[in-house]
Amino acid sequence: MxxxxxxxxxxxxxxxxxxxxxxxxxxxxxxxxxxxxxxxxxLAKVKWTYPLISTSFPLAYSGFVLIHAAILGFDTSIVNSIGIGPLIYPYFFFNPEKVGYSGIAMWVGVLLAAFIVIGYLFFGIDKLLCKRKID
Known part of the structure; x- marks a missing residue:
C-alpha cells in the first residue's frame, strides 16, 4: 500500500x-x-552621436502626448483606470494645469539632459572597455 x-x-x-x-x-x-x-x-562601434540620437524617442513621445491631449481637447475629466489622474497625461509633468507649459518645457528639458548625460556615461564606459580590450 x-x-x-x-x-x-x-x-x-x-x-x-x-x-x-x-x-x-x-x-x-x-x-x-x-x-x-x-x-x-x-563594443567600440558606439559613435559619439548615439547619445544625442537616443533622445529622439522621448522627444517624439512628448510631442505625441501633447498632440493627443490637444485632440481630446485637454479634457481632464477623462480619468485613468484607477481614478487618480487624467488619462490624457501619463505623467504629472505633462499636465499644463499642474505645471504650466513652461513647466512641461522645463521637465522635458531636464529629462532630455539626463538621457544625454547617461548616454555619454555609457559612451565613456564603452571607450574604457574598448581601450582595455586592446591593451
Whole structure:
C-alpha cells in the first residue's frame, strides 16, 4: 500500500530541475547570453552621436502626448483606470494645469539632459572597455 501524503509526511523532492524549470532556465540564460553577446559585438562601434540620437524617442513621445491631449481637447475629466489622474497625461509633468507649459518645457528639458548625460556615461564606459580590450 503506497504512503499517503498527510500532515506529518515529508514531500520527496528531486535535486534535479523539472522539465518546466529546465525550459525556464534555458530561456532565461539564452536571453541573457544574447544580450551579453550583443553588447560585446557593439563594443567600440558606439559613435559619439548615439547619445544625442537616443533622445529622439522621448522627444517624439512628448510631442505625441501633447498632440493627443490637444485632440481630446485637454479634457481632464477623462480619468485613468484607477481614478487618480487624467488619462490624457501619463505623467504629472505633462499636465499644463499642474505645471504650466513652461513647466512641461522645463521637465522635458531636464529629462532630455539626463538621457544625454547617461548616454555619454555609457559612451565613456564603452571607450574604457574598448581601450582595455586592446591593451
Amino acid at each position: 503506497p504512503k499517503q501524503k498527510g500532515a506529518g509526511s515529508k514531500v520527496k523532492t528531486s535535486r534535479y530541475p523539472s522539465q518546466d524549470e529546465n525550459v525556464l532556465i534555458f530561456n532565461y540564460t539564452n536571453s541573457v547570453k544574447q544580450r551579453v553577446l550583443l553588447f560585446l559585438n557593439l
